[in-house]
Amino acid sequence: MITTYKAAPDIDVLTSSFPIPGFGFVPINAFVLHGPEPLLVDTGAVVEREEFMTALRSVIDPADLRWIWLTHTDFDHIGALPQLLDENRHLRIITTFAGVGIMSLSAPLPMNRVHLLNPGQQMVVGDRTLTAFRPPAFDNPSTTGFHDSKSGALFSSDCFGALLSAVPESAADLNSDELREGQIFWATVDAPWLHKVDTAAFARELDGIRAIEPTTILSSHLPAAPGAMLDRLLAALGAVPSAQPFAAPDQAALEQMLAELTAGS
Numbered sequence: 001m002i003t004t005y006k007a008a009p010d011i012d013v014l015t016s017s018f019p020i021p022g023f024g025f026v027p028i029n030a031f032v033l034h035g036p037e038p039l040l041v042d043t044g045a046v047v048e049r050e051e052f053m054t055a056l057r058s059v060i061d062p063a064d065l066r067w068i069w070l071t072h073t074d075f076d077h078i079g080a081l082p083q084l085l086d087e088n089r090h091l092r093i094i095t096t097f098a099g100v101g102i103m104s105l106s107a108p109l110p111m112n113r114v115h116l117l118n119p120g121q122q123m124v125v126g127d128r129t130l131t132a133f134r135p136p137a138f139d140n141p142s143t144t145g146f147h148d149s150k151s152g153a154l155f156s157s158d159c160f161g162a163l164l165s166a167v168p169e170s171a172a173d174l175n176s177d178e179l180r181e182g183q184i185f186w187a188t189v190d191a192p193w194l195h196k197v198d199t200a201a202f203a204r205e206l207d208g209i210r211a212i213e214p215t216t217i218l219s220s221h222l223p224a225a226p227g228a229m230l231d232r233l234l235a236a237l238g239a240v241p242s243a244q245p246f247a248a249p250d251q252a253a254l255e256q257m258l259a260e261l262t263a264g265s
């Protein structure tokens with residue numbers, strides 16, 4: 001089920017709690033930034049694309065949207081993208097060269113409707129200036145997040161995501177230990193390369209994010225987090241390189257799970 005809540009007076013969150021059997025829930029978020037040129041950040045999961053359109057219509061007429069910021073091309077971010085582009089001929093997509101390339105393999109983006117923006121570059125969208133950045137953790141080379149000058153919010157894509165036992169509307173309502181452990185677990189699954197990074201260099205990356213001083217952190221996979229939580233979010237991420245790597249269930253575990261399901265039916 002996709003529900004909505006406000007992260008700021010002019011920012012709606014569309015959120016789905018996606019179950020990971022045996023592990024918990026991961027929120028899948030998209031965001032609507034209202035204003036003279038309304039912007040949608042990501043478009044939900046492919047398996048929930050119809051429901052995503054219904055939820056989107058509850059916060060804005062999709063015909064009023066002018067921009068989609070595609071943080072990256074994974075299946076939990078591109079769900080309603082083809083339909084939105086079909087329905088609204090004014091919509092343009094902010095992405096990267098890698099994003100265009102990956103999309104060309106499944107649902108090619110019309111090149112005259114693409115706006116390429118690289119980390120470090122800015123663009124003006126209505127009354128906002130958006131500054132693109134590469135989050136310190138990501139799972140796809142097309143990834144860009146951004147800082148919004150108007151709200152002060154930082155849109156971090158998959159970075160700062162967490163696996164949770166339940167998904168509240170504010171990260172401030174999470175138990176501190178659950179948040180830290182859920183964040184570390186998510187990062188070891190989503191960005192296992194973090195175990196290979198130089199920790200001093202990674203710490204400098206995290207300092208760069210701290211210097212942005214966002215008012216709110218809006219991750220694709222965490223409830224909205226007030227800026228005052230940034231140090232905690234960064235500290236958890238900083239612990240990932242030396243954390244226990246994710247031990248994924250193997251074939252023996254799968255067969256055991258299937259046997260338990262059969263025995264119970």
Ligand SMILES: [Fe+2]
Nearest residue numbers: 074139140158
């Ligand atoms: Fe991803």
Ligand SMILES: [Fe+2]
Nearest residue numbers: 074076158220
């Ligand atoms: Fe994602």
